[in-house]
Amino acid sequence: MTTAAKPLMLLWVADPKPFHSGLEGAGLAERFEIAHVAPGATATPDQLARCEVLLAFGVPPGALDEMRNLKMLQSMTAGVDNWLSRKDLPPTLPLSAARGTHRVQMPENILGALFHITKHYHAIARSQEQAKWVRSQSTTLAGKTLGILGLGAIGLELARKAAALEMRVIGTKRSVEPVPHVDRVYAPEATAEVLAASDYVVLLLPVTPATENMFDRAMIRHMRNDAWLINFGRGALIVDDDLIAAVREKEIAGAVLDVFRTEPLPETHAFWKTPGIMVLPHIGGGHPDRDKWVASLFVENVQRHLAGEPLKELVDRTKGY
Numbered sequence: 001m002t003t004a005a006k007p008l009m010l011l012w013v014a015d016p017k018p019f020h021s022g023l024e025g026a027g028l029a030e031r032f033e034i035a036h037v038a039p040g041a042t043a044t045p046d047q048l049a050r051c052e053v054l055l056a057f058g059v060p061p062g063a064l065d066e067m068r069n070l071k072m073l074q075s076m077t078a079g080v081d082n083w084l085s086r087k088d089l090p091p092t093l094p095l096s097a098a099r100g101t102h103r104v105q106m107p108e109n110i111l112g113a114l115f116h117i118t119k120h121y122h123a124i125a126r127s128q129e130q131a132k133w134v135r136s137q138s139t140t141l142a143g144k145t146l147g148i149l150g151l152g153a154i155g156l157e158l159a160r161k162a163a164a165l166e167m168r169v170i171g172t173k174r175s176v177e178p179v180p181h182v183d184r185v186y187a188p189e190a191t192a193e194v195l196a197a198s199d200y201v202v203l204l205l206p207v208t209p210a211t212e213n214m215f216d217r218a219m220i221r222h223m224r225n226d227a228w229l230i231n232f233g234r235g236a237l238i239v240d241d242d243l244i245a246a247v248r249e250k251e252i253a254g255a256v257l258d259v260f261r262t263e264p265l266p267e268t269h270a271f272w273k274t275p276g277i278m279v280l281p282h283i284g285g286g287h288p289d290r291d292k293w294v295a296s297l298f299v300e301n302v303q304r305h306l307a308g309e310p311l312k313e314l315v316d317r318t319k320g321y
Helices: 017-025 045-050 105-119 121-129 153-164 188-197 240-248 290-307
Strands: 008-012 033-036 051-056 072-075 145-149 168-172 184-186 200-203 228-231 254-257 277-279
Touching (some): 017 290, 051 290, 105 153, 145 153, 145 188, 153 168, 168 188, 240 277
Parallel strands (some): 228 254
């Protein structure tokens, strides 16, 4: 009598150790045959054919077509437009986003962008290199209005921290309802009102058919000419050339960008050398313990998968996130 083969789990990630540890701690490692594939490497035809559970940032084009036994897909990122845009993504495959794993570090990085704009530490550091004593005055964040487009888990945490700095917080949410630390919640259709009232506008939206290229010249013109745009959402929210023109022509004060349509940002892109635009190398969600947080979500979802329960942070295909 032969023993049935265990289902195959593919960890298509750079470091599988946090995920192995999480599975072992939950007593799940013995339920699967676990294989590791490094990003950029190719799984074997047998691995693709037998894979039941997949954890990945992404996989090569056409790979999902070969995963005929795939029953669960866990994304390593909160944004899933890279998965939803794939033609080989099965329409009924349960897909979980890594929502909530950026809740702490991303608001801190956004606050860092706000301090960069208002406190002039960068200019002070350059003066130090030249041994120059140059007095400067910083602008206070207290009393300013922060507009958050996308009041999800990250937006709510950012609002809490901004309110502690005595900022007025407004923002958009699909369901207009009171939110802690937010002075007023608007429907997405009222985005222009948020822009007109904000000193700093933070983009935390996913990319969907409704939001892609949302920030074109017409939308940017709703902002005040002393306001700043901060994008930690997705690069495709912004029409690059329109933002460059708006900053160059002083329609807005400037922009801090952490996400881009193509990453790494090409050396020839105008963002690099446009005065008033700061390029960050996608630091928003990075954290030394981030994989442990994703592993915790992944382990819970593997348990749900085995129990036949809906995945946590399941992506709604109609909403796009």
